[in-house]
Amino acid sequence: MSILINWLESLHQEIIVTSKCVRERSRKSTCGYCLEKCEHEAIVIKEKLLFINTTKCTMCGECIVSCPLSAIEGNINNRVFEKGSLVFDYNYVPSLKELLIYKKRGMTSIQAHQPLNKNWETVLFETNDQLQLLEESPIVVVEKVIDEMLTRRALFGSLQKEGKQLAKKHGSSFMEDGEG
Numbered sequence: 001m002s003i004l005i006n007w008l009e010s011l012h013q014e015i016i017v018t019s020k021c022v023r024e025r026s027r028k029s030t031c032g033y034c035l036e037k038c039e040h041e042a043i044v045i046k047e048k049l050l051f052i053n054t055t056k057c058t059m060c061g062e063c064i065v066s067c068p069l070s071a072i073e074g075n076i077n078n079r080v081f082e083k084g085s086l087v088f089d090y091n092y093v094p095s096l097k098e099l100l101i102y103k104k105r106g107m108t109s110i111q112a113h114q115p116l117n118k119n120w121e122t123v124l125f126e127t128n129d130q131l132q133l134l135e136e137s138p139i140v141v142v143e144k145v146i147d148e149m150l151t152r153r154a155l156f157g158s159l160q161k162e163g164k165q166l167a168k169k170h171g172s173s174f175m176e177d178g179e180g
């Protein structure tokens, strides 16, 4: 598991193809999972080795999660976590492997303010199947309301504060008016 943890921790770096790539080990390899996933033609082959064209790369991270050897490292910039929960975003679909790794790292739920779309549902279903085989608890979907509640609370709190400040200010100006 430490390899996976190291890989996950590496997500805080730039996107790079490391020496773990099978093409580095064997020039005969035609592996291309990452190439197939890159919609931006940002992965280029030079003398059978892979390089990332940083001017085309959007740091979407699709190649990172597609590589079976976890040979690509870097930062997936569209994954958002809140309090140990992955925030649902219909702009991408996490892979089964990705969710399993997040789970191993302590993520227990997916936060969504709307129902998950079909693609997310499918991956989550398959991931929970795997987790069941591993005798681990499933990843659950929770409603994304905590923030709104906090925001509302914060809003009321600040309104109350402003109200008190306003009352104080007017109170003192009334006093001043009265004194004048």
Ligand code: SF4
Binding pocket: 017, 020, 021, 022, 023, 031, 032, 033, 034, 035, 050, 066, 067, 068, 069, 070, 071, 072
């Ligand atoms: S998927 Fe991984 S192993 Fe295969 S070519 Fe890409 S980086 Fe190399």
Ligand code: SF4
Binding pocket: 015, 037, 038, 039, 040, 041, 042, 043, 052, 056, 057, 058, 059, 060, 061, 062, 063, 064
């Ligand atoms: S991060 Fe996205 S854009 Fe960049 S090389 Fe990988 S798949 Fe292509």
